[in-house]
Amino acid sequence: MEPAWLWLWLLGAGILASAHGDKSPGLPQAPRGRLSEPAPAYRQVTPTITSFALRVYKQLAAETPGNILFSPVSIASTLALLSLGAQADTSTQILQGLGFNLTETPQASIHCGFQSLIHALDLPSPKLELKVGHSLFLDKQLKPRQRFLDDIRELYGALAFSVNLTDSATAWRQMNDYVRKQTYGQVVDCLQEFSEDTPMVLLNYIFFKAKWKHPFQRYQTQKQESFFVNERTSLHVPMMHQKEMHRFLYDQERACTVLQIEYSGNALALLILPDPGQMQQVEAALQPETLRTWSQLLVPSVLDLHLPRFAISGAYNLEEILPHIGLSNIFNLGADLLGAPGRLNGTIFRVSHKAAMDISERGTKAGAASGLLSQPRPLNVTWAPHARFNRPFLVLVWEVTTQSLLLLGKVANPAAG
Known part of the structure; x- marks a missing residue:
């Protein structure tokens, strides 16, 4: 029998520079320390990352008809790192x-918050693998300030490498090989090729591998079940099945089912299944307050669950997305970016991001306004409510201790990966 694992591999926010210039989200509360202990610094950044993620998602959903997948932690931490080297107005x-x-x-405090978050995510765990990393590749002609190199290493764990970026083909292979090794061979050919006048590449990657707390049994998977991509199109996909205890609810106001599935490690997935034809309504309602409300109202019960086995991915040039959510000035302001005078006196022209996810039987979020919820019935050994994910749904993957959103996406077509 194959190992009981979920594979999730993410490459986050590769940023290329051109010479041409509320409270926490809706999750189980992390364990609290004694009253005398200060709150972890990551709590200063994780709620903002969640809000940022929902804005990015809505912009992607407006422009992307199919599957969506990206890592909010990856993109946000890379942009925050970038602000360390920018001029004061650009950094702000x-x-x-x-x-x-x-x-x-x-x-x-923001940079200390990201430092605390990255450190917490990198702590070893016997039940899941989670690895976050930043790397800066600079052309050999650039001489970045030592203070900047020290800051990015101390705060973001970022390593800087001097490479010959004028030989773009060789450098491209070197960087792809680096990320492939850091993600244990799961992310390959992560970067698009770039031109010889690119003086800098800033990469972030996340690797995540975890087991379901309650794995699906492969013999219960139906090899050919219908998944309705839309009203006119259906396809046949492997559909996993189990009757198991999960936390879930039905949000009548927003017309969706919300299901929380736990991993055996300190992480969970939130799956949001809109009623037929209600995807846009649910997407419009995605707010941090909605997630908090859902988490407070989720009820544990035995659930008859049908979930497709799927592999999806997403690759984006975020310079086309970020200006719509308030990040336009990093692309049109000349700045002494990254404290590296000379060829780097230009503006960022590409912010690329790639993510991939594979959910199977062994491995790998919630619902509604008060008074308008149809909650699941109590535990009953002879009856269990159904949740059949046979149409497009949303998926959010959280690390519970830090309450950080590792992954956000939409499964519009589980066979498109």
Whole structure:
């Protein structure tokens, strides 16, 4: 029998520079320390990352008809790292574009928050593998300030490499090989090829591998069940099946079913299944407050669950998306980016992001306004409500301790990966 694993591999926010210039989200609360212990610094950034993620998702949904998949932690941390090396006004615009109120949370606190988050996510766990990394590839002609290199290493764990970017084909292979090794061979050919006048590449990657707390049994998987892509199109996909205890609810106001599935490690997935024809309504309702409400109202019960086995991916040039959510100035302002004078006096021209996810039987979020919920019935050994994910649905993957959103996507076609 194959190992009981979920595979999720993400490559986040490869940023290329051109010489041409609320409270926490809706999740189970992390364990609290003693009253005398200060709150972890990552709590200053994770709610903002969630809000930023929902804005990015809505923009992608407006422009992308099919599957969507990206890593909010990956994109947000890479942009925050980038702000360290920008001029003061550009740095402010990047952090405000991410959604931070710099009057309430000073820049130094934001960077310490990301430092705390990355450290917490990188802590070893016997039940799941989670690896976050940043790497900066600079052309050999660039001489970045040592202070900047020290800051990105201390705060973001980022390593800087000097490469010959004028030989773009060789450099492209070197960077792809680097990411492939860091993700244990799961992310290959992550970068699009770039031109010889690219003086800098900033990469972020996330690798995540975890087991379901309650794995599906492969013998119960139906090899050919219908998945309705839309009213006119259906396809046949493998459909996993189990009767198991999960937390879920039906949100009558937003017309969707919300299901939380736990991993055996300190992570969980939130699956949101809109009623037929209600995807846009549910997407429009995605707000941090909605997630909080759902988490408070989820009820544990035995559920007759049907979930497709799927592999999806997403690849985006975010410079086309970010200006619509307040991050336009990082593309049109000349700045002494990354403290590296000379060829880097230009503007960012590409922000690329790639993610891939594979959910199977062994491995790998919630519902509604008060008073308008149809909650599941109590535990009953002879009856269990159905949740059949046989039409497009949303998926969110969380790390529970930090309450950080690792992954956000839409499964519009489970066979398109």
